[in-house]
Amino acid sequence: MRIPGPYLLFLGDTPHRLDAKTASGILDWRPELCAGQCRLGAGTVDLGLPDMTPAAAVAAGVRTLVIGVATFGGAIDDAWVGTLLAAIHAGLDIASGMHARLGEHPAIAAAAREAGVRLFDVRHADTRFDVASGRKRSGLRLLTVGVDCAVGKKYAALAIHRALARRGVAADFRATGQTGILIAGGGVAIDAVVSDFAAGAAETLSPDNAPGHWDVIEGQGSLFHPAYAGVSLALLHGSQPDALVLCHDVRRTHIDGYPDYPLPTLAACIAANEQAARLTNRAARCVAIALNTHGMGEVERADALARTREETGLVVFDPIATGADAVAETLLAGTCGLPQASPHTLGDIA
């Protein structure tokens, strides 16, 4: 699956920027892909892109309308259908990360067939995957793992990928969730894979690669999440990471939406993830902590970063506020816990 750019970001009529986080994410990490925004009302959130109708977007060279807004329950809003049909008639492909499939919406599916455009339901994994083989693959891998869901695993991976790429290191960002897939233009929605094949799907996501190449893989869930830990473990085993980066939001006190589940300590999270990861890669080590400090003042942020550095002895960064240069330097130096004694896992980089 390859979603053609540039994109027209569809924002519906939501006034809330949080509802448009898929669109914001694409704009933050692939601004060159984002030609315009499409909004249904004056009160709709504004990402600062040129407003375009589908027809104008086609004239400007846009190839795909991306639904960049989430709805409660993940359904396709009836108010959107007219605009989506107009986009299809204008010749745009449509990409969506929602639970509801575009391809199962009768009017949208029929119009797409008639117009010969494609519908990308990126949350759904229609590929068939094999059972994981457990075979160690060549190349280097980093996986972001979480203390909880929604703590910044995708942004941490994107920031690390950007920091490596800026240093001329061969690296790929590997997406495992809908927004990540729209940003990368491809990937596997790992939580949508039948559980027997989830680790196998994770294996296909980062195939054999050159010795010095880094796959930077977007994590999902948390080993301490009562609903999603199985997804996290399958992704961890299939990814065979050499390096783990643990992502955290210091203001979180319990698993989001599960008030009876207190957050584990960073030490417990690191230990559990390293222990599990070593089943498929004995060299796996946690090399850094990504802190989500969104909304903090400068002093509060510096304090949070310093305290976490002291607590863990690891590189600590915020993917947005500080960037991931320190992580890239650590990976390239082969220091800070990375297995210098195992040259086959560090390849030509060390």
Added chain:
Amino acid sequence: MRIPGPYLLFLGDTPHRLDAKTASGILDWRPELCAGQCRLGAGTVDLGLPDMTPAAAVAAGVRTLVIGVATFGGAIDDAWVGTLLAAIHAGLDIASGMHARLGEHPAIAAAAREAGVRLFDVRHADTRFDVASGRKRSGLRLLTVGVDCAVGKKYAALAIHRALARRGVAADFRATGQTGILIAGGGVAIDAVVSDFAAGAAETLSPDNAPGHWDVIEGQGSLFHPAYAGVSLALLHGSQPDALVLCHDVRRTHIDGYPDYPLPTLAACIAANEQAARLTNRAARCVAIALNTHGMGEVERADALARTREETGLVVFDPIATGADAVAETLLAGTCGLPQASPHTLGDIA
């Protein structure tokens, strides 16, 4: 879903008894359901049932051909199709626990429609499940967990259920795999559930129950399996077991089919399962070890049981050779690691 008996057990042409474990399992626990076996070659494993063609089976009163043999990856073997079509033409329903759906095989689906027979794809969970809530449920639960796949988790659960039922304890066997479902006549094929919902599916399998009621849940995979650990973890979290029974085959030296993956120690397995289980039930304890001693002489078996008892300090049994009376007594006495100090998890039994 109710699969009509008696069954004709279809064994394909496999010479390996392990590949025929679905058929063996049904025969061991529901012999009254098994009228005959259907084998494609002289070298095929022999379960000791009368050999029957589909037509002869119909004449003998058989209602359903059950595919009792597994293939790696779960595909329908081309060599089977002729016999399956003959069974359909003879009027038999077909039940399968494979990943590949009978209903999606064009020739089989068309023949079944034409003949008016039913196709039961028991591995597939066509129900929609919710995301796990993590809410603690009433009643008592035991989950069998494994050092590896195919070490006797289903047999251990069936034997424990039988031992509890014989003591007049309210108990249900809860099936999570295709053979278990064919034996129990219901359940959830947990490894066929989309991974996001696997823990949620496990929650529905053992709903709230009376304080003294035991759900004895069939485990899947192993936390140390490079392909299936995510399934095992989701089942562990959703089951919220009070008691764990670890299943092992002392002759196994590595993960079956994965020669690069040595078997973990029993101590490591117990620790990893207890640690993970305590996320959703802080009282979870391993109370017994089920040893698969199939094919051992009496002295060798007694020695294996004694050595494992000494190694772990737990009740050790073989589901077939010794039965699970000792486990039932342990559960009812509330001894041997079960959380006597937590009356809400032991209910009225302790």
